[in-house]
Amino acid sequence: MSLTATQVTPTNLGVSNRIAALVSRVMQQSDDLVIVLEYSGKDGSITRRVVSPIRFVGSDRFLALCLSREEPRQFYLSNCRNVRVDLAANYTMPVELLSVVN
Numbered sequence: 001m002s003l004t005a006t007q008v009t010p011t012n013l014g015v016s017n018r019i020a021a022l023v024s025r026v027m028q029q030s031d032d033l034v035i036v037l038e039y040s041g042k043d044g045s046i047t048r049r050v051v052s053p054i055r056f057v058g059s060d061r062f063l064a065l066c067l068s069r070e071e072p073r074q075f076y077l078s079n080c081r082n083v084r085v086d087l088a089a090n091y092t093m094p095v096e097l098l099s100v101v102n
Helices: 015-028
Strands: 033-040 046-056 061-066 071-076 080-087 098-100
Touching: 015 033, 015 046, 015 061, 015 080, 046 071
Parallel strands: none
Antiparallel strands: 033 046, 033 080, 046 061, 046 098, 061 071
């Protein structure tokens, strides 16, 4: 299966809607696909995460299994950037949690 990475950046119009669409797509193929994203935490740090979305928790966030933390976490759509879809087979838990430098 070949997969073209879909990139979403904060400069795109409707970024939250586009990220939500990617998350929804991956939820429908949760055995095969994951989301790779950069996430801005409460403290302003940015980390690269690999997550397996579970469900939406309101219109502004989703619950996902973080493959780095190995536990469910909530992710606010507005804090996500450089989002792409990747094959789940490319990752084994735990995935290294990487800090991203601005």
